[in-house]
Amino acid sequence: MLERDVLVVGAGPAGLAASIEAAKAGADVLLVDLNMKPGGQLFKQIHKFFGSSAHRSGTRGFDIGLKLLEEAKEAGVEIWLQSTVVGAFPGNLIAIEKGVDGGAKEVITLKSKKVIIATGASENVVRFKGWTTPGVMGAGAAQTMINVNHVKPGKKIVMVGSGNVGLIVSYQLMQAGCDVVALIEAAPKIGGYAVHAAKIRRAGVPIYTKHTVVEAIPGEDGTVCKVVIAQVDDHFNPIPGTEETIEADTVTIGAGLKPATDMVKLEKCQLTFNGPFGGFIPLHNDKMETSKSGVYVAGDATGVEEANTALEEGKIAGISAVESLGLISPKEAEKRRIEIWDRLEALRMGPFGERRQQEKDNILKEYEEKIGTAVEMD
Amino acid sequence: MALINDGYLEFEELNKLQKLPSEERYAKGPVAVIECVQEIPCNPCEAACKFGAINVGNPITNLPTCSHDKCTGCGVCVSKCPGLAIFIVNKAYSETTATVGFPYEYMPTPSEGMAVSAVNRKGEVVCDAKVVKVVNPPAFDHTPVVTIEIPKEYADEVRSIKRL
Ligand SMILES: Cc1cc2nc3c(=O)[nH]c(=O)nc-3n(C[C@H](O)[C@H](O)[C@H](O)COP(=O)(O)OP(=O)(O)OC[C@H]3O[C@@H](n4cnc5c(N)ncnc54)[C@H](O)[C@@H]3O)c2cc1C
Ligand code: SF4
Ligand code: SF4
Numbered sequence: 001m002l003e004r005d006v007l008v009v010g011a012g013p014a015g016l017a018a019s020i021e022a023a024k025a026g027a028d029v030l031l032v033d034l035n036m037k038p039g040g041q042l043f044k045q046i047h048k049f050f051g052s053s054a055h056r057s058g059t060r061g062f063d064i065g066l067k068l069l070e071e072a073k074e075a076g077v078e079i080w081l082q083s084t085v086v087g088a089f090p091g092n093l094i095a096i097e098k099g100v101d102g103g104a105k106e107v108i109t110l111k112s113k114k115v116i117i118a119t120g121a122s123e124n125v126v127r128f129k130g131w132t133t134p135g136v137m138g139a140g141a142a143q144t145m146i147n148v149n150h151v152k153p154g155k156k157i158v159m160v161g162s163g164n165v166g167l168i169v170s171y172q173l174m175q176a177g178c179d180v181v182a183l184i185e186a187a188p189k190i191g192g193y194a195v196h197a198a199k200i201r202r203a204g205v206p207i208y209t210k211h212t213v214v215e216a217i218p219g220e221d222g223t224v225c226k227v228v229i230a231q232v233d234d235h236f237n238p239i240p241g242t243e244e245t246i247e248a249d250t251v252t253i254g255a256g257l258k259p260a261t262d263m264v265k266l267e268k269c270q271l272t273f274n275g276p277f278g279g280f281i282p283l284h285n286d287k288m289e290t291s292k293s294g295v296y297v298a299g300d301a302t303g304v305e306e307a308n309t310a311l312e313e314g315k316i317a318g319i320s321a322v323e324s325l326g327l328i329s330p331k332e333a334e335k336r337r338i339e340i341w342d343r344l345e346a347l348r349m350g351p352f353g354e355r356r357q358q359e360k361d362n363i364l365k366e367y368e369e370k371i372g373t374a375v376e377m378d
Numbered sequence: 379m380a381l382i383n384d385g386y387l388e389f390e391e392l393n394k395l396q397k398l399p400s401e402e403r404y405a406k407g408p409v410a411v412i413e414c415v416q417e418i419p420c421n422p423c424e425a426a427c428k429f430g431a432i433n434v435g436n437p438i439t440n441l442p443t444c445s446h447d448k449c450t451g452c453g454v455c456v457s458k459c460p461g462l463a464i465f466i467v468n469k470a471y472s473e474t475t476a477t478v479g480f481p482y483e484y485m486p487t488p489s490e491g492m493a494v495s496a497v498n499r500k501g502e503v504v505c506d507a508k509v510v511k512v513v514n515p516p517a518f519d520h521t522p523v524v525t526i527e528i529p530k531e532y533a534d535e536v537r538s539i540k541r542l
Contacts, residue, residue: 047460048519050418050420051420053422053425058422058459060519174541189383190383194382195460197382197385197386198385198386198413201384201501202499203484204497204501205501346439349419349439350416350418350439352417352419353419
């Protein structure tokens with residue numbers, strides 16, 4: 001049977017960073033991702049990243065991805081693409097549907113001493129009249145269309161949601177040559193960074209706060225041709241009589257992300273609900289270990305944040321995994337973890353970060369209270 | 379606050395939240411104007427300036443500050459700022475005109491000599507303008523810095539051009 005020291009699921013920044021750490025310490029690492037390309041969100045991000053210059057901010061997301069891939073290769077990480085974990089069984093056994101040449105799949109059973117889950121997050125949907133009309137899509141999907149596949153989703157776009165995803169994807173849609181005719185936000189203020197909002201305002205995009213989308217109206221060909229928006233009251237209900245109709249052929253929804261928990265559920269890790277982090281997340285300690293001994297988590301899968309935080313958490317998970325394999329000393333591991341938690345704390349400051357720091361602290365506390373020490377794999 | 383409700387800064391708002399160059403400094407030529415006013419975890423502008431004019435420090439969520447006397451108006455930070463929030467304003471360009479340099483990542487890239495429409499922070503057309511410089515070396519990593527000439531009275535208002 002195929003055996004590995006560490007299996008990492010998800011090849012975004014978190015999974016790549018975890019793989020690199022583990023492989024550098026001498027572990028045999030297998031990294032699997034269901035996509036055709038590794039890199040997770042990074043290869044869609046053509047904009048220069050925020051963050052600290054120590055984390056290569058000011059560099060475009062996909063360049064950060066390329067660098068990580070190179071490091072992973074150098075460290076000897078084995079990567080399987082178009083491969084999904086489909087089962088977890090007693091005795092550290094994992095079933096992987098492996099993508100093989102020609103688009104076929106082959107199911108392989110792997111015995112892995114440690115598992116690191118870095119499956120990222122998926123997009124939330126918003127339901128309104130006509131939400132299934134062709135032309136209505138997630139903002140992330142639109143971003144994949146323009147930046148990965150080089151296809152415009154439409155000519156005139158209504159973006160719903162003013163978080164960083166809504167703002168950045170609006171900007172990139174214009175870079176791709178589309179017009180963003182309105183940006184709609186139900187809350188009274190813009191959710192994402194003001195500098196991102198400012199760049200699309202400068203480009204002439206009207207921003208409608210306290211508004212929602214009420215209906216997407218199909219034209220003769222069955223695809224979106226008009227979009228009705230309306231003001232909302234304090235309870236986010238549309239106010240009758242305030243409707244406006246906008247000519248548009250595409251509605252993109254940037255209504256937040258939620259952590260992808262399929263894999264942690266498969267491993268029967270204990271979950272907790274956390275609103276600010278986007279929904280259900282696996283409980284974990286400061287080693288990024290879940291309720292199940294030997295199973296670690298990192299990145300957006302532990303709560304939706306940023307590439308920088310994903311990278312740092314990935315490193316912690318990688319370090320902890322090789323520590324428990326005996327490849328590095330507990331003293332060395334602890335020293336490095338402390339350094340990383342300090343950097344994470346710096347990233348979770350300011351009006352956008354404080355809340356996440358508090359929630360992270362709460363999660364670590366909840367772990368202490370409910371779990372204490374992780375239980376052995378069954 | 380206009381910024382978080384409508385997505386643009388009123389000049390008064392900016393003036394309150396960021397230290398802007400003094401009129402004496404403006405009189406000496408091009409200088410960086412940083413329009414970054416929220417405490418976000420970001421600092422590439424600090425590393426970009428080889429004259430040490432920009433400071434963010436610790437924690438990384440501090441607002442950037444610019445020592446305008448150290449700034450030469452070279453424009454490197456403009457291309458490095460992921461927020462596209464830094465501009466180069468030269469109020470001493472000529473007797474009656476000023477220039478504004480800004481990052482421009484749309485296609486096509488404007489060319490020198492081109493007649494364009496200058497817009498304010500809200501994207502409204504304010505006046506006609508002429509492109510006087512386009513700087514786009516590999517080090518700017520695909521963020522060209524475009525400089526336009528405008529009537530001096532609009533120097534605090536104009537921040538970009540209408541997309542071509
Ligand atoms: C529009 C936009 C702009 C952003 N801008 C910035 C920015 O400027 N700065 C910044 O720091 N961050 C930014 N981010 C956030 C950043 O991209 C994410 O936080 C980061 O990618 C999370 O990393 P991750 O490794 O946890 O997850 P991801 O990057 O999402 O990677 C998860 C990977 O797991 C794979 N996967 C999922 N489930 C399975 C499974 N069952 N089996 C196998 N593989 C699986 C997926 O295919 C994917 O490749 C942005 C995000 C978006 C959407
Ligand atoms: S314009 Fe040049 S000198 Fe001035 S702050 Fe920016 S990088 Fe420094
Ligand atoms: S690089 Fe730009 S967005 Fe980041 S702190 Fe500096 S001025 Fe603000």
